[in-house]
Amino acid sequence: MFTTDDAHWMARALELARRGRFTTSPNPAVGCVIVKDGQLVGEGFHQRAGGPHAEVFALREAGTAAQGATAYVTLEPCSHHGRTPPCAQGLIDAGVARVVAAMVDPNPQVAGRGLAMLQQAGIQAEAGLMTDAAEAVNVGFLHRMRTGRPFVTLKLAASLDGRTALANGESQWITSPAARRDVQRHRAQSCVILSGADTVLMDNAALNVRWKELPASLRHDYAENALRQPLRIVIDTQNRLHAGLRLFAQPGPVLLLRGEVTGGFGDQVEECVLPLAGNGKLDLALLLDELGRRQLNHLWVEAGATLGGALFGAGLVNELILYQAPMLMGNPARGLLALPEFTTMSQPPRLAWQDCRRVGDDLKLIARVTD
Numbered sequence: 001m002f003t004t005d006d007a008h009w010m011a012r013a014l015e016l017a018r019r020g021r022f023t024t025s026p027n028p029a030v031g032c033v034i035v036k037d038g039q040l041v042g043e044g045f046h047q048r049a050g051g052p053h054a055e056v057f058a059l060r061e062a063g064t065a066a067q068g069a070t071a072y073v074t075l076e077p078c079s080h081h082g083r084t085p086p087c088a089q090g091l092i093d094a095g096v097a098r099v100v101a102a103m104v105d106p107n108p109q110v111a112g113r114g115l116a117m118l119q120q121a122g123i124q125a126e127a128g129l130m131t132d133a134a135e136a137v138n139v140g141f142l143h144r145m146r147t148g149r150p151f152v153t154l155k156l157a158a159s160l161d162g163r164t165a166l167a168n169g170e171s172q173w174i175t176s177p178a179a180r181r182d183v184q185r186h187r188a189q190s191c192v193i194l195s196g197a198d199t200v201l202m203d204n205a206a207l208n209v210r211w212k213e214l215p216a217s218l219r220h221d222y223a224e225n226a227l228r229q230p231l232r233i234v235i236d237t238q239n240r241l242h243a244g245l246r247l248f249a250q251p252g253p254v255l256l257l258r259g260e261v262t263g264g265f266g267d268q269v270e271e272c273v274l275p276l277a278g279n280g281k282l283d284l285a286l287l288l289d290e291l292g293r294r295q296l297n298h299l300w301v302e303a304g305a306t307l308g309g310a311l312f313g314a315g316l317v318n319e320l321i322l323y324q325a326p327m328l329m330g331n332p333a334r335g336l337l338a339l340p341e342f343t344t345m346s347q348p349p350r351l352a353w354q355d356c357r358r359v360g361d362d363l364k365l366i367a368r369v370t371d
Helices: 004-018 054-066 087-094 113-120 131-137 139-147 177-189 197-203 284-293 305-313
Strands: 031-036 039-045 070-073 098-101 124-127 151-159 192-196 231-236 254-258 269-273 298-302 319-325 351-359 362-369
Touching: 004 031, 004 039, 004 054, 004 070, 004 098, 004 131, 031 054, 039 054, 054 070, 054 087, 087 113, 098 113, 113 124, 131 139, 139 151, 151 177, 151 305, 177 298, 177 319, 177 351, 177 362, 192 197, 192 305, 197 231, 298 305, 319 351
Parallel strands: 070 098, 098 124, 151 298, 151 319, 192 231, 192 298, 231 254, 254 269
Antiparallel strands: 031 039, 031 070, 319 362, 351 362
16 A cells, blocks of 8 residues: 555656656666655666666665665666666665565566565565556657557647648648747657658758757756767658758768668668568558667657558557647648548547647647557
């Protein structure tokens, strides 16, 4: 049975965990708080893959005060040797008396073994406090652990009449500067940004994270040059992209999926031949499987109606984020998604609202696919 004090300290651990959400990929963002006799004696959060885990930072700060204390952790302590030693053993060695985890880690290398390891050492260890909040911190990592694929968010920007570009393809700018800054925050939390050649060519899009557009509070723990760039993937079926585009002038890795490999883009660019399905079209499911094997947690999609519709049609979208601007663009303008025709109301994908708020002059709508 958890108490109000337990909830208070777990809320602090979750607050710490969120501070790592821009830099820990492919690891989860985790926070840890150590409390003794009702007083905080140590806290910490995981900052980046390969570095110390949250429990290590908290135990360092607590020192000998960890003996007999309670540790609150947003994810079950790891029980295996990776790039760092198991945190469960660190808690045992420190002599903590109790461990409260927000949730069990679905990673097959952990999956309850961390809690069992603590219990076998005589430590009271339990999970299940504020689980929903903990799930929200690591939606991408947890989805990949459970499915082998990254969590897919499709971002769209549209007018009130559901148009994403003029008939000639022009789309800069439908949404307000505030909405575009908000997109940068989502890009920064993602592992991969996916787009199509049409989008890149029309907008000369760089698809990178412009960290300077984000509030300093989001990057105060890290040096500017240490902030990562997500992998940028562009589907270039007809080999139309060229080295002079802004996409290739920005730092960070790029993966081009092309009709054939040609080279000439530089060391940070990887070219692969398009993975095709039996119908000769791009096999998007195979692409997501490969991204999962590369330990990429969250895929952010900024693309046109064709690619967005193909992802929806293949049942691969988990979340939709729509920025809707207070303008009308008319019937000749381009639509939101190129979906197949539905003949019964049981066929369209069903979504559940998660959030609705105003961002600048626009509405930001978030919905999860429920089918």
